[in-house]
Amino acid sequence: SQELEQSPQSLIVQEGKNLTINCTSSKTLYGLYWYKQKYGEGLIFLMMLQKGGEEKSHEKITAKLDEKKQQSSLHITASQPSHAGIYLCGGGRSGGYNKLIFGAGTRLAVHP
Amino acid sequence: EAQVTQNPRYLITVTGKKLTVTCSQNMNHEYMSWYRQDPGLGLRQIYYSMNVEVTDKGDVPEGYKVSRKEKRNFPLILESPSPNQTSLYFCASSLRRGDYGYTFGSGTRLTVV
Numbered sequence: 230s231q232e233l234e235q236s237p238q239s240l241i242v243q244e245g246k247n248l249t250i251n252c253t254s255s256k257t258l259y260g261l262y263w264y265k266q267k268y269g270e271g272l273i274f275l276m277m278l279q280k281g282g283e284e285k286s287h288e289k290i291t292a293k294l295d296e297k298k299q300q301s302s303l304h305i306t307a308s309q310p311s312h313a314g315i316y317l318c319g320g321g322r323s324g325g326y327n328k329l330i331f332g333a334g335t336r337l338a339v340h341p
Numbered sequence: 342e343a344q345v346t347q348n349p350r351y352l353i354t355v356t357g358k359k360l361t362v363t364c365s366q367n368m369n370h371e372y373m374s375w376y377r378q379d380p381g382l383g384l385r386q387i388y389y390s391m392n393v394e395v396t397d398k399g400d401v402p403e404g405y406k407v408s409r410k411e412k413r414n415f416p417l418i419l420e421s422p423s424p425n426q427t428s429l430y431f432c433a434s435s436l437r438r439g440d441y442g443y444t445f446g447s448g449t450r451l452t453v454v
Contacts, residue, residue, distance in 0.1 A: 233383075264445075317383065
């Protein structure tokens, strides 16, 4: 099983709708990172959360990290077709010299 | 432009034919890493390097080799590719240890037949 579980695996929404993607770890993480991947392309760094309870926003995307630093959510408000892609959460793991472990990803499609 | 460059983008090869996927970064980053991405499994780390001549295994190193002779380059070598190495490969770099804000390359889609 994945060390980082993402849900849902895939999501189809109508343009303008809000949506939330979740990322859960069984262990405390040294930072939680959200990336976006366009199909078949590289990953683009979105946000980094390091402190328990932290929340960050960029444009219409908000990410939160719970107090235990084991669960994060990514919320998109008023989704647009440009938000479509694969969202991956990555967690920092100690002792691994910058090893970032990733969830399996959430595929998002936004229909006009 | 600051970037991680991988080549080739696409590669189809036959079982057992040695190949190298190149990775180069122009940001003077100390840390570089290779990941493979497979459906349902996400990204898994193959090898990483903390600096020149310092490399170590990630989670799935079998069948791969790496070298770090220069700071900017981190090639991935498949000495005898097999079909189970068919995957999408990503090279990533970060400034230093403890910096998880990786910059990723655009990926190399490898098919081994």
